[in-house]
Amino acid sequence: MGSKRNFTYFILLFAFLILPFGQTKADLDSNRATALVRVERGLKQNEFHLKAINSTISNYGTEEDKALFRRCLQHHIETFTLYLQFDLGHSYDEMRQTQRLLVILYSKAVEASASNVRRELDFLSKYALRTKDAEARHHLEMGYREYGASNQKKIIADNTRPYLPGIKTQYLYEALKLLKQSREYVILLSLKFLSDFEPDLQTTEFEEIYNEINRAMFSKADYYNRIHFDNHFHIFNSPNLYEATWENPGLQELEKALGDIDPASDRARRMAKRSVIP
DSSP: OHHHHHHHHHHHHHHHHHHHHHHHHHHHHHHHHHHHHHHHHHHHHHHHHHHHHHHHHHHHHOHHHHHHHHHHHHHHHHHHHHHHHHHHHHHHHHHHHHHHHHHHHHHHHHHHHHHHHHHHHHHHHHHHHOOOOOHHHHHHHHHHHHHHHHHHHHHHHTTTTTTOHHHHHHHHHHHHHHHHHHHHHHHHHHHHHHHOOOOOOOOOOHHHHHHHHHHHTTGHHHHHHHHHHHHHTOOOSSSSSSHHHHHHHGGGGGGSOTTBBBBBOOOHHHHHHHTTTO
């Protein structure tokens, strides 16, 4: 009887000592799997948003915009590097910082583009409203409609909780896309009313509009071609900032603050700490 009691006591003691360790290990594995999924999802989302805004910044960005875009991409590359090293904690932090900076970059791009689109539509409305051309009036109406829809997306983004930067950026991307669609009607109206020669546009395919800009608007071709290319997320006669940054990331620049927007990263301390972890 005593031996059975001792054996039972031994089993309970063993379970008490072993099970919490096993449970803790399971929790750690679960947390790592969750962090891995979050970083992977964030990497894909950030990659998409960086590529999407690349043409806008490459075509129209100020030097300040270009510096911020480069900083966003540097944080994205740092995220990817840490992810490959399975440093999920720091990788997640870098991914979130990329998202926070993308919100700032997209907000500036949307506001600047919205200002240009509204000015162009208002100017072209003087021509479209005086004519009986139903197609011109339709283009003007559609241009204002897309512009208005973009404003709604911007309002939603501005009112989205600040701790959801990925969602805010998605709404801002949709706002920017709508502005590009609005500006497609700006191109069609400009061809109709501001051309050097009478346009002969049979379709609204990218190549045909491009050819008509060069033929009928030859004196202003560069200006309108840049708009036309940007409307389709293409770069016109400008350096590709996304490709240039990937070719020369200069990640050591993250160790210096970017004004008040992005503080300096202590990369040396992080790498030293990581190097001693087995």
